[in-house]
Amino acid sequence: xxxxxxxxxxxxxxxxxxxxxxxxxxxxxxxxxxxxxxxxxxxxxxxxxxxxxxxxxxxxxxxxxxxxxxxxxxxxxxxxxxxxxxxxxxxxxxxxxxxxxxxxxxxxxxxxxx
Amino acid sequence: xxxxxxxxxxxxxxxxxxxxxxxxxxxxxxxxxxxxxxxxxxxxxxxxxxxxxxxxxxxxxxxxxxxxxxxxxxxxxxxxxxxxxxxxxxxxxxxxxxxxxxxxxxxxxxxxxx
Numbered sequence: 001x002x003x004x005x006x007x008x009x010x011x012x013x014x015x016x017x018x019x020x021x022x023x024x025x026x027x028x029x030x031x032x033x034x035x036x037x038x039x040x041x042x043x044x045x046x047x048x049x050x051x052x053x054x055x056x057x058x059x060x061x062x063x064x065x066x067x068x069x070x071x072x073x074x075x076x077x078x079x080x081x082x083x084x085x086x087x088x089x090x091x092x093x094x095x096x097x098x099x100x101x102x103x104x105x106x107x108x109x110x111x112x113x114x
Numbered sequence: 115x116x117x118x119x120x121x122x123x124x125x126x127x128x129x130x131x132x133x134x135x136x137x138x139x140x141x142x143x144x145x146x147x148x149x150x151x152x153x154x155x156x157x158x159x160x161x162x163x164x165x166x167x168x169x170x171x172x173x174x175x176x177x178x179x180x181x182x183x184x185x186x187x188x189x190x191x192x193x194x195x196x197x198x199x200x201x202x203x204x205x206x207x208x209x210x211x212x213x214x215x216x217x218x219x220x221x222x223x224x225x226x227x228x
Contacts, residue, residue, distance in 0.1 A: 004156075031215070043118075043204050043219030044157075089156075093215050102217065104156040 002027040006090050006105035014113055017080055021108045023073040023090030031095035035064050035075045038087045038107065047075070047088075080112045117141050120205050120220035127195055128228050135190045135223045137205030146188040147217065149204040150174060157204060163188060164210075195227045 004025045013019050025033070032051045036044035048057045048064040050073070057064050061084075063076045077084055087107040094101050118139040127133060139146070144165040149157040149172075159172030163182040177199070178192050188207075192199055202224050206217040 009154075034216070041123075041222065041224065043206070043221050045219070046216055049216065102159075102215075106154065106156045109154070 002092075002094065002103050004090055004092050004103045004105040006088075006108050008108060009106070010109040010111070012111045012113060013080055015080060015082060018076065018078045019080060019110065021075045021077075021088050021090075021110070023075070023105055025071050025073070025090070025092045025103070025105075027071075027092040027094050027103050029095050030068065030071075031093040033064075033066055033073050034091045034093070035062070035073075036089040036091055038089055040086070044089055044091075077110075080110075082112050082114060085110060085112045118205060118207055118218050118220040120203075120223050122223060123221060124224045124226075126226045126228065129194075129196055131195050131227075133192050133195055133225070135203055135205075135225070137188045137190070137220055138186050139188075139205075139207040139218070139220075140186060141207060141209075141218065142185065143207035143218075144185070144210040145208045146182065147206040147208075148172070148178075148180060148188070148190050149206065150176065151202045151204055151222075161190065195225075197227045200225060200227050 007022045034049045035047045038044040050057050050066040061078045066073045089107040090105040092103045121136045146163045148161040151157045158174035160176040161180040202222050204222045205220040208217045
């Protein structure tokens, strides 16, 4: 069964600190993995995308890593800001269908305190 | 920012009412999707479309229906709303090819059925 598991479920950090979010998946055949940021009451917005051959991708203070062998990914946020408070969702796409089905994790709810 | 819009953003209605959630995109994307998301849970695909006159049911069974008469519009209808339909509904679109199947999400409609 294709699944995406994220940890931790929630995380509270102080402004300026770093944090790392984890994602494990069992989706096969694998196409790509994205990290989305979803602000409360809004739709998800893509932060990074990685294909099978990529093991790291950065977008400003966000750095994602991918280990396709162990089927694990992480999202590292450096120098956190209050605006980073959101849900971060790991999304894995398969290449076994014309639809390009997406499999969503439940997200990690990050709260940044001043 | 993605050019995909949803109206209304918030809707509170009584049981038994018929409602239509609107979704439109100006990116010329062929593929469109409807997801349902409950708090703290993953997004579940309820409907999708490959293009005009194409509609398919997703992974999660839903009593809602959709139509795709025009490329840019993908409305979702509930003939008789019930409290169990209370949820957030997210619309998304993507290109047919390339872009690693990136889906662009609208802001969502928060539906509450009393």
